[in-house]
Amino acid sequence: MRKEETMRRQSRGAVRRIALRVGLVVMLTIVSVLAFIKFEYGRGTLYPDVGSENPEGASKLEKLIKLDYPPGNVAVAPNGHVYFNYHPIARAGRFSAATMFEWVDGKITPFPSVEAQKDFQGSFGMTIDRQNRVWLIEPASFDFQHTRLWAFDLNTRQRVEYFEFPGNEAQFAQDLRVTADGKYVILADTGIMRFTEPKLIVYSVQDHSFRTALAGNPCTSPEDWLMQTPFGVYRMGAGLVNVAVGLDGIEISPDQKWVYLAAMTNSHLCRVPLAVVLDASKTSFEVAKKVEVLGPKPLSDGITVDKAGHVILTDVEHGSLMSFDPETKGIKTLVRSHDVIWADGVATGPDGSLYFTDSALSAYIGQLAGPPDKDRLLAHQPYFIYRHKP
Template sequence: MKRSVVLKSVAFVISALLVFLVVIKFKYGSGKNYPDLGANLPTESFVLEKLIQLDYPPGNLAVAANGDVYFNYHPNAKADRFSPATVFKWSNGKAEPFPSLEAQKDFQGTFGMTIDKQNRIWFIEPASLDFKHTLVSAFALDTKKRLEFFEFPEGQAKFAEDIRVTSDGKYVVLPNPGLFSFTPSSLVVYSVLNHTFTSIQSDHPCMRPEDWIIQTPYGPDRLLGGLLSFAVGIDGIEISDDQKWLYIASMTNSRLCRVPMSVVLNPATTTASFNQNIEDVGQKPMSDGITIDHDGRVLMTDVEHGSIMAFNPATHELSKLGGSKDIVWPDGIVVGANGDVYFTDSSIPSYLDELVRPPTESKLAEHRPYSIYRLKKSGT
């Protein structure tokens, strides 16, 4: 009798688990293929070149006015297990640890970076990489001294992976995408002067992932044996040169949107007023990093097709700057002072498995070298 009860209980638990997994798979593991928006577009007059080749995958980058390139190893690769440095300055054909080799121990895992008008380089180090607190810091490019540091309370800005700074240097804006579709996205604004922050939570369609499956050279981007499709809400952001707009490009989302910076920086902004002021400006590819070029176009990495695309807010037209089938996952992107476009290939699908386990040294070695690319205008 007791055995029968136990068996029935086990059967019930197994059945309930199976039902749960089916629901999760249906809700979070489905998705459609996204069209190749650049397939029929002519490529602009840029020349693609491999600027820097590395032993470990690069993540994000920033370019100073003098042409020096700052970059990091992508934290998903956990290169700190094998390399004494993970943040670098590339100058005159040589990479050196930034701000120094000794200072590398102070980084818990840098993700996004940007250089502001005050000649400071900013880093975001999200807590989602197995840490308790998200960290924001800034260093002077000339003296290499740390000028700013802020530690968010536990649980705040946990998934923030990108960072932008207003032209006056007073505010830092962080996109916090949440965990897939399980938790809502938010926009975090940090005051440099007051060392305080506000967070605007939003369920607006522009802030959430849509039902798409990202295709990579290694197959569909899925996790946990296909139970979850890789889905990310607000990820790439950029402030327009006139400081009027914040552009929003959620990764697995088909729409490029923007919201007035006056709304973003207003501490009284509510979720409702934020949502009411979001403007859908047009279609975009499945993207990771975004930036704005000197013509005011929003440049986006097309992670499915190894290319860079441009959206013109004035005409609402897309164009293609260039790319290569050899590029696995175009990631961070920035425009130099002379108009050249720099971007990384973090190659994430080549080494990150469905359980998101840190890759072994031998796994990373299989795909060397990893590259940072530059798109140069023809004739320059």
């Protein structure tokens, strides 16, 4: 009996030692994985401020539209009507009957109708083409289904285009522009942090086909910058991962010669010939050869072109709009407001006024990008769409 008891004690001791060793190995593995994530995805340096204060510009800034929930993108029609949506990360559809709107002479109405709101899952990018259609993109990354592309005729308010990208295609498409002839939609797919590569995608309205025109290019990829916000450095995943966003903003020049490329956490504005992007015979490698680096820019989100042909970029770190001259390569601050938390979407109006949204993104986004609760959103009310007059 004593011998058996001794053997049992020895066996239990051996099991405990094995369990301790396994636990130690697991703990060391977890620590090593977290250290790797922090080193690989949490590195970076603070980005230098490429702008400045501009009191004269601030005097031209107007809080145009007051909102209960954070706006995302904005587009302005030739007749001056303003179209905007609630930011999909805020998931305001949980608390609001509508998420897509039209503003006319101070009055806000759901667009295209109250009934249509139930069909939207969270529109992101928005643009109005020369055929008087407003286009929306709903990236799959916000609903884990297919990325969806919509177009509505502004006169009839009827849907005139709808396409679901198959599988995981265009999963992170967040911005879009339409060629002057209305035949092609250019899409910016940001990728996810530094885990997947950003892409420039071309969609054909005529035959509903699509292809990747450019991928994995330095001009479309995030760089190792630490993004600053009023709430500190923008990190996620319990502080392990710095927010690093690739190709987020694109614009087509009015003369249809260029596609401007503005990756959010990238230090340079770039461009590539539109004709090359639309040429289906060109590989991504061949398109990449035609990409031109123009000059430094802020860490940006929205992009538009003003009446003078200057590229307008939002500066997400300093609540400002900046103007880049493609000819002189010069950049200057148009307006900077310390009231603006996150200058997001921007659009040019028919009279040359610039409209931009303050999505206040860094005020409520969670560590895992989950939807904020209502109290968190209400704590930062009101939200605004601004107008900067020429």
